[in-house]
Amino acid sequence: xxxxxxxxxxxxxxxxxxxxxxxxxxxxxxxxxxxxxxxxxxxxxxxxxxxxxxxxxxxxxxxxxxxxxxxxxxxxxxxxxxxxxxxxxxxxxxxxxxxxxxxxxxxxxxxxxxxxxxxxxxxxxxxxxxxxxxxxxxxxxxxxxxxxxxxxxxxxxxxxxxxxxxxxxxxxxxxxxxxxxxxxxxxxxxxxxxxxxxxxxxxxxxxxxxxxxxxxxxxxxxxxxxxxxxxxxxxxxxxxxxxxxxxxxxxxxxxxxxxxxxxxxxxxxxxxxxxxxxxxxxxxxxxxxxxxxxxxxxxxxxxxxxxxxxxxxxxxxxxxxxxxxxxxxxxxxxxxxxxxxxxxxxxxxxxxxxxxxxxxxxxxx
Amino acid sequence: xxxxxxxxxxxxxxxxxxxxxxxxxxxxxxxxxxxxxxxxxxxxxxxxxxxxxxxxxxxxxxxxxxxxxxxxxxxxxxxxxxxxxxxxxxxxxxxxxxxxxxxxxxxxxxxxxxxxxxxxxxxxxxxxxxxxxxxxxxxxxxxxxxxxxxxxxxxxxxxxxxxxxxxxxxxxxxxxxxxxxxxxxxxxxxxxxxxxxxxxxxxxxxxxxxxxxxxxxxxxxxxxxxxxxxxxxxxxxxxxxxxxxxxxxxxxxxx
Numbered sequence: 001x002x003x004x005x006x007x008x009x010x011x012x013x014x015x016x017x018x019x020x021x022x023x024x025x026x027x028x029x030x031x032x033x034x035x036x037x038x039x040x041x042x043x044x045x046x047x048x049x050x051x052x053x054x055x056x057x058x059x060x061x062x063x064x065x066x067x068x069x070x071x072x073x074x075x076x077x078x079x080x081x082x083x084x085x086x087x088x089x090x091x092x093x094x095x096x097x098x099x100x101x102x103x104x105x106x107x108x109x110x111x112x113x114x115x116x117x118x119x120x121x122x123x124x125x126x127x128x129x130x131x132x133x134x135x136x137x138x139x140x141x142x143x144x145x146x147x148x149x150x151x152x153x154x155x156x157x158x159x160x161x162x163x164x165x166x167x168x169x170x171x172x173x174x175x176x177x178x179x180x181x182x183x184x185x186x187x188x189x190x191x192x193x194x195x196x197x198x199x200x201x202x203x204x205x206x207x208x209x210x211x212x213x214x215x216x217x218x219x220x221x222x223x224x225x226x227x228x229x230x231x232x233x234x235x236x237x238x239x240x241x242x243x244x245x246x247x248x249x250x251x252x253x254x255x256x257x258x259x260x261x262x263x264x265x266x267x268x269x270x271x272x273x274x275x276x277x278x279x280x281x282x283x284x285x286x287x288x289x290x291x292x293x294x295x296x297x298x299x300x301x302x303x304x305x306x307x308x309x310x311x312x313x314x315x316x317x318x319x320x321x322x323x324x325x326x327x328x329x330x331x332x333x334x335x336x337x338x339x340x341x342x343x344x345x346x347x348x349x350x351x352x353x354x355x356x357x358x359x360x361x362x363x364x365x
Numbered sequence: 366x367x368x369x370x371x372x373x374x375x376x377x378x379x380x381x382x383x384x385x386x387x388x389x390x391x392x393x394x395x396x397x398x399x400x401x402x403x404x405x406x407x408x409x410x411x412x413x414x415x416x417x418x419x420x421x422x423x424x425x426x427x428x429x430x431x432x433x434x435x436x437x438x439x440x441x442x443x444x445x446x447x448x449x450x451x452x453x454x455x456x457x458x459x460x461x462x463x464x465x466x467x468x469x470x471x472x473x474x475x476x477x478x479x480x481x482x483x484x485x486x487x488x489x490x491x492x493x494x495x496x497x498x499x500x501x502x503x504x505x506x507x508x509x510x511x512x513x514x515x516x517x518x519x520x521x522x523x524x525x526x527x528x529x530x531x532x533x534x535x536x537x538x539x540x541x542x543x544x545x546x547x548x549x550x551x552x553x554x555x556x557x558x559x560x561x562x563x564x565x566x567x568x569x570x571x572x573x574x575x576x577x578x579x580x581x582x583x584x585x586x587x588x589x590x591x592x593x594x595x596x597x598x599x600x601x602x603x604x605x606x607x608x609x610x611x612x613x614x615x616x617x618x619x620x
Contacts, residue, residue, distance in 0.1 A: 147515060149515075151513075151515045151516040151517060152514075152515065152516070152517045153493070153517055154495070154517075156495060156497065157495055157496075157497075157514075157517050160496065160497065160507060160512075160514045161514035161515050164507065164512075164514045165514065165515075172507070172508050173497065173507055174500070174501050174506065174507065174508045175508070199500070200497045200500075200507070201495075201497045201498060203497075204495075204497040205497075276601065279601070280515075280516070280599075280600065280601055281516055281600075283548065283550070283600070283601065283603060
């Protein structure tokens with residue numbers, strides 16, 4: 001008889017009847033211990049990542065884009081994820097990024113105004129006046145240079161500037177991040193989005209990603225261009241025809257899906273500029289007085305206008321461009337004078353109003 | 366399955382018995398030979414041969430009443446050179462002289478060198494990097510007050526203070542000067558040649574003292590800076606930037 005056949009535990013004897021000399025209690029103990037060892041070995045490989053429920057795992061952000069908009073370039077070291085965008089939005093509205101806790105990004109970039117401001121020069125910490133008009137933050141994801149002189153090459157680096165500017169937030173991004181390191185939800189979202197504790201690097205990346213989600217492209221003009229003949233009034237259509245005419249030449253700078261070439265032009269605003277504009281960055285005299293072409297999307301919401309908010313209304317803007325601007329040596333040759341009667345002026349401005357988004361730029365719940 | 370408990374037990378016993386084998390003798394590990402030394406750079410600010418005192422009212426070469434409030438500058442691409450041989454010892458370092466001498470220590474392989482080569486400024490590859498990558502304490506940290514947040518680059522030199530053109534006045538100094546060279550035009554390479562060369566020995570510290578005559582920031586053999594008309598440069602005013610970086614380099618001596 002083969003002794004390797006079954007061991008009958010209850011009688012502790014081989015099937016051939018020969019006795020097994022081990023006492024039954026010890027056999028039971030060995031059996032239990034071995035199952036415990038086996039269970040430990042099997043289940044130790046199944047442990048989940050600690051702390052994050054499955055539904056909160058970091059997923060790509062579902063960025064909604066208007067028809068005809070390309071997907072924006074996203075830096076490899078800052079993927080657009082739900083956690084990073086949520087983190088960035090929270091920071092964008094947090095006044096603790098300023099030295100005295102009074103000024104947030106949203107203080108000068110109001111969501112209801114396409115993330116622009118109501119005044120010529122925004123007011124920062126302790127009532128200090130800024131030096132340039134706050135631009136709208138719509139479609140920043142498509143820009144390749146930031147601020148009105150294009151001095152900063154990435155959205156991530158752009159975040160640093162207002163935090164450090166003495167007339168804006170007057171703070172230090174390292175200090176701001178250190179103070180928020182253990183604060184929720186920053187602590188949790190930082191680990192979830194970037195796998196590292198909250199710091200200046202995370203702060204800049206997260207806000208940049210939130211800004212990338214501020215897409216503008218859902219205006220009545222967009223619906224009209226995409227086939228909805230009722231989306232614009234007859235006046236607005238006439239205004240669009242004027243805008244895109246060779247005579248006015250608006251689209252030379254305000255063309256494309258963002259109504260901006262994102263280039264730099266001197267529009268003859270002054271004969272003697274106090275602000276050097278692009279020249280401060282390039283150090284080239286021919287760039288003196290040039291500023292980045294703003295998008296005209298939501299332009300009816302972003303008064304006052306130009307780099308210093310000099311023009312209070314769209315009527316004044318139209319008058320300026322109709323005049324061809326002042327004869328500054330660097331004035332763009334693309335500017336040309338034109339004449340509009342009262343009705344044409346009204347139509348043109350009606351069209352500009354039709355560039356307002358019909359939904360919020362903010363896609364983050 | 367009935368045999369599973371026995372099998373598990375036997376495997377466990379086998380593992381346990383393996384662990385009971387006596388360790389084989391471990392051969393002694395000799396520590397690696399020391400090949401590096403320490404190069405200690407001390408940058409000492411002076412005004413006319415005396416230690417620079419911040420906020421103290423001096424007279425500059427034009428007899429202007431002058432104070433110095435901030436003196437900072439970057440050394441970039443610091444190398445030890447001997448003939449055709451060149452050793453990079455530091456990619457970038459910040460010297461802040463506002464509170465007196467600034468001391469930096471760098472680990473350097475042992476060797477003999479004839480001079481130190483560096484640039485006044487931040488090498489281009491670092492100048493446009495993201496400063497959020499650098500924590501507090503790093504030379505390129507945004508907390509140093511040297512980063513141009515609006516232009517994505519660094520101030521190579523921060524030289525600030527106050528002045529008055531009237532040598533007879535006793536009123537508080539109100540007029541300010543702030544000269545911040547930066548960007549490519551101001552990147553200025555130079556050599557510092559100690560009279561006895563630079564010898565770094567393994568396991569030891571070699572001291573180099575660089576004296577900076579801050580009073581000479583305003584005038585050198587080639588350039589003079591008249592604060593009355595040349596008191597501001599923030600990346601712009603390239604002629605003034607170039608004057609200052611030239612004068613700063615010329616003001617340095619090494620021993």
